[in-house]
Amino acid sequence: MTGLQDQSVxxxxxxxxxxxxxxxxxxxxxxxYCSRMVGSVIDGEDIVQEALAKGFVAIRNGDxxxxxxxxxxxxxHNSALDFLRKxxxxxxxxxxxxxxxxxxxxxxxxxxxxxxxxxxxxxxLPPAQRCTVILKDVLGHSLEEIGEILETTExxxxxxxxxxxxxxxxxxxxxxxxxxxxxxxRQEMRRLGDYVxxxxxxxxxxxxxxxxxxxxxxxxxxxxxxGKEYVGNYFGRYADETHxxxxxxxxxxxxxxxxxxxxxxxxxxxxxxLIDWENGRIAGIRDFLxxxxxxxxxxxxxxx
Numbered sequence: 499m500t501g502l503q504d505q506s507v508x509x510x511x512x513x514x515x516x517x518x519x520x521x522x523x524x525x526x527x528x529x530x531y532c533s534r535m536v537g538s539v540i541d542g543e544d545i546v547q548e549a550l551a552k553g554f555v556a557i558r559n560g561d562x563x564x565x566x567x568x569x570x571x572x573x574x575h576n577s578a579l580d581f582l583r584k585x586x587x588x589x590x591x592x593x594x595x596x597x598x599x600x601x602x603x604x605x606x607x608x609x610x611x612x613x614x615x616x617x618x619x620x621x622x623l624p625p626a627q628r629c630t631v632i633l634k635d636v637l638g639h640s641l642e643e644i645g646e647i648l649e650t651t652e653x654x655x656x657x658x659x660x661x662x663x664x665x666x667x668x669x670x671x672x673x674x675x676x677x678x679x680x681x682x683x684r685q686e687m688r689r690l691g692d693y694v695x696x697x698x699x700x701x702x703x704x705x706x707x708x709x710x711x712x713x714x715x716x717x718x719x720x721x722x723x724x725g726k727e728y729v730g731n732y733f734g735r736y737a738d739e740t741h742x743x744x745x746x747x748x749x750x751x752x753x754x755x756x757x758x759x760x761x762x763x764x765x766x767x768x769x770x771x772l773i774d775w776e777n778g779r780i781a782g783i784r785d786f787l788x789x790x791x792x793x794x795x796x797x798x799x800x801x802x
Contacts, residue, residue: 510558517557520566521550525719526791527637528574534632535578536585537621538750539792540772543718545581549574568646575629575647582625608663609635611670617795619669627662630655635663682753687746687801689775690753694744697755702733710779718789729783744771747800756800757787764800769793 533542552573563569612635620628633639641652696704715729716722723729743763747756749770756767769790774782786792
């Protein structure tokens, strides 16, 4: 390798380290945006990971944006729209901007309504309105910053913002209908209950015995592992600690483990864990211990 090649590799590694620090500081904000764009904290995390991966590839290929935040938000925004298209839950609706409809740039009432809106309520807005409301009223971006992220005009932003705020005001004033109870797989809930009972009894050998040979672990925002031998070590961390208590529950309508402190097992969960089963064995573990930012806006309920 030549001296110039060495310098190029070193410069790329420096850019990657700088970007990694920037991305770590923005991760919670990115998730808050993505989860509200797609109506799910779990899917929101997937989109954040996809956006960060795209960012790292771009940096490795020589990009180094002067303003990493709007650049990364733009990647996340486009990834969220791609997700929505694939899921076919919403379609991007284009409409003419009403030039005489001007939003108040700093409305504390609208900011409060948007911050308190549930993910389901935000999902009732068209994507163009939803993204501007989230960026302005939830995350506090200026109109100029939103323009950089969305690559659109201030007039278009104000129009979408005004219509989105009006829709949220109507939703906030309307009586909230009780969400239908999800249909649960009793066998999965029983398995999850057995998992929780073994954990709270600190019977980690029993839990290791449930692992499939090709089990996959994602300790979100920290590491990934695959294979029974490697994933079995995951329980070692919990074996050394006593300040977590597991309960069964639902997260966004799907069975999950809610993790609380032993001193207040009936209190709000600190984070959650998702378990995938296959032929009675644990095929996947997704643990959000190091990603507690996903609890912001989480739709959950306890079952124990």
